[in-house]
Amino acid sequence: MIEIAIDKKIKTYKGYSRLLVEDSFPLSSVTKVYGPSGIGKTTFLKIIAGLITPDQGIIKVAGQTWLDTQKKINLPPQERKAGFVFQDYALFPNMTALEHLQYATQDQQLVGRLLRAGQMETFAGHRPQQLSGGQQQRLAILRALAQRPALLLMDEAFSAMDDELRETLITELKILLKEFGTTTIIVSHHAQETLGFADRSLKID
Amino acid sequence: MEWTPIWLSLKLAAITTLILLVIGIPLAYWLSRRSSLLKVIIEAILTMPLVLPPSVLGFYLLLSFSPNSILGKWLLEYFNLSLVFSFEGLVVASVIYSLPFMVSPVKSALAHLPASLAEASYTMGKSKFETFCRVLLPNIKSSLWTATVLTFAHTLGEFGVVLMIGGKLEGITKVASIAIYDAVDNNQYHEANLYSLVLFAITFVIVILVFILNRNSLKGPLE
Numbered sequence: 001m002i003e004i005a006i007d008k009k010i011k012t013y014k015g016y017s018r019l020l021v022e023d024s025f026p027l028s029s030v031t032k033v034y035g036p037s038g039i040g041k042t043t044f045l046k047i048i049a050g051l052i053t054p055d056q057g058i059i060k061v062a063g064q065t066w067l068d069t070q071k072k073i074n075l076p077p078q079e080r081k082a083g084f085v086f087q088d089y090a091l092f093p094n095m096t097a098l099e100h101l102q103y104a105t106q107d108q109q110l111v112g113r114l115l116r117a118g119q120m121e122t123f124a125g126h127r128p129q130q131l132s133g134g135q136q137q138r139l140a141i142l143r144a145l146a147q148r149p150a151l152l153l154m155d156e157a158f159s160a161m162d163d164e165l166r167e168t169l170i171t172e173l174k175i176l177l178k179e180f181g182t183t184t185i186i187v188s189h190h191a192q193e194t195l196g197f198a199d200r201s202l203k204i205d
Numbered sequence: 206m207e208w209t210p211i212w213l214s215l216k217l218a219a220i221t222t223l224i225l226l227v228i229g230i231p232l233a234y235w236l237s238r239r240s241s242l243l244k245v246i247i248e249a250i251l252t253m254p255l256v257l258p259p260s261v262l263g264f265y266l267l268l269s270f271s272p273n274s275i276l277g278k279w280l281l282e283y284f285n286l287s288l289v290f291s292f293e294g295l296v297v298a299s300v301i302y303s304l305p306f307m308v309s310p311v312k313s314a315l316a317h318l319p320a321s322l323a324e325a326s327y328t329m330g331k332s333k334f335e336t337f338c339r340v341l342l343p344n345i346k347s348s349l350w351t352a353t354v355l356t357f358a359h360t361l362g363e364f365g366v367v368l369m370i371g372g373k374l375e376g377i378t379k380v381a382s383i384a385i386y387d388a389v390d391n392n393q394y395h396e397a398n399l400y401s402l403v404l405f406a407i408t409f410v411i412v413i414l415v416f417i418l419n420r421n422s423l424k425g426p427l428e
Contacts, residue, residue: 051324077327084328090321094343103339104329147329 001027002151002183006047006057012038019043019054023202027062028177030184032198034191035205041187042087044204045153048185049084050077061150061183083144083152083182089136091128097139098124104146114142117172119165133160138169145176152177154186158193170197206399209376210384214404217292217380218360221299222307225356228300229307230349234337236308237315255305263369266298270370290372295380298370299360306355314348315341347419354415358408 002025010019019040025031033041046052048059050066053074059067066075084090095103097120101111115121118138128136137160144152158166174197177184185202188194232251236244254262270288271277280286288294318341326336342349364382371378373387381400388397 046324049324049328051327077324078330078332080328081330082328084325086321086325088319088321090319090325092322092325092340092344094340094346103326103331143325143329 001025001060002062003058003060004048006044006054006059008040008043008047008052008054008057010040010043012040014038019204021202021204025183025185026200027183028181029200030177030186030194030198032194032201033185033187033204034189034201035203037189039204041204042155045084045155045185045187048080048151049082049153050075050080051084080151081147081149083147083149085137085140085144085152085154085157087155089128089140091136091140091143093128096125096127097131100139100143101146104143105148107146110146110148114146114176117176118142118169134162134165137161138165141169141173145173145180145182148180149182152182152184154184156187156189158188159190166193167196173197206396207384210379210381210400211403211407213292213376213379214361214381215407217295217299217363218357220296221303221360222353222357224296224300225303225307226353229304229352229356230311230342233308233311234315234341237312251308252305254302259302259363259365260369262302263298263366266294266301266366266370270294270297289370290374290378292371292377295367295371295378298366299363302363302366303356303359306359307352310348310352310355311345314345318344350415350418354411358411361404361408 004025005022006019008019009016017040021044023031033044035041043052047054047057048066054067054069056069057067058069059065061080065071065073066080067073092100092103098111098115101114102108105111115124118141120135120138120142123131123135126135128139131139137157141154141157144154158169161169176182184198186194186198188198236248267289268274269276270280272281272287272289277288280288286293288297322340322344323333323336326340327333331339362382363380364386367378367380368383368386371380371383373379373383379387381404385397385400385404388394388400
């Protein structure tokens with residue numbers, strides 16, 4: 001089980017508001033997080049990854065405490081190693097698709113497998129600026145998976161893909177996530193996007 | 206025409222640029238992170254050489270390095286080092302004078318990189334240092350070249366600071382820009398012209414080289 005309870009004051013275009021989330025996520029589940037724009041969904045994911053520190057909170061992943069503000073425990077992102085698919089993809093312009101995966105893992109077999117799963121084999125030598133939006137997004141997902149994360153955090157991760165490609169990728173993803181025992185939290189604005197992928201949902205408002 | 210002033214100028218510019226690459230890049234990285242009042246003050250101090258008349262900077266450095274000052278006395282006593290009218294003094298003065306030319310372009314480039322690049326690397330277990338070397342630096346390559354060339358060229362063309370702190374000792378502190386001034390002062394226009402042409406050619410070649418190197422500079426997918 002993954003237990004998350006956080007409280008953070010966040011700045012929005014309307015002024016300040018509080019991001020309050022408390023939920024338990026079954027291991028290997030896929031949870032869709034939704035809610036109005038600017039409510040703090042991306043901040044929520046970044047808090048889990050250790051990129052932002054909340055005012056108060058507890059994060060426990062499969063018995064390991066990642067964050068406990070009262071006990072002053074706050075593992076850095078390097079130790080949490082959550083897979084993170086950024087909304088802007090965060091691909092490295094200086095690396096090819098293959099180098100992105102090799103940066104994340106030493107496991108060459110897994111690299112090959114991920115490239116096949118994402119239908120990216122022919123683009124392995126391409127840099128992000130030579131890839132289409134959909135290809136960049138797939139690469140961002142594959143890179144996040146390359147370290148076999150306990151927790152995969154996806155921020156609008158299917159937004160640039162057409163329906164056919166998304167469905168194919170979801171099928172491949174589900175196989176990999178099951179094999180790695182990865183729990184997934186995906187932020188999405190569109191119900192259609194996570195159809196057949198998420199098995200539970202969490203509303204932030 | 207004596208080649209020593211040209212050689213001295215090139216040596217001074219190369220040493221200054223190397224030193225500034227070592228101290229300027231980490232400084233630029235630190236300044237590019239979240240802003241604070243302390244950083245604003247430090248950045249303002251670092252930018253002063255850009256706006257101050259070189260003679261003012263040179264004058265204060267001359268006072269600071271003089272054997273009568275606390276710093277000058279300490280350097281002489283403990284390290285047997287005199288920074289006035291010496292090549293070492295020129296190097297220290299040039300490092301201070303050219304610091305903003307190295308720091309500003311690098312800092313600006315680092316600040317413009319999306320924060321998510323470093324964040325993505327951290328979530329993959331990479332340290333800040335590894336992220337800096339393998340993700341951030343390669344993606345500001347063109348700015349690094351620009352900063353290096355600006356620093357080199359700026360040091361090559363230094364005059365006021367060099368004259369104040371080093372004077373014009375033959376083979377020690379008489380760099381090319383001083384040699385040009387000296388030649389004009391002595392009505393040796395032909396010699397001044399030769400020095401000027403050599404300096405112009407060197408600078409032009411360096412600038413062309415950078416344009417060639419940056420011709421295929423990478424652009425981020427979000428640019």
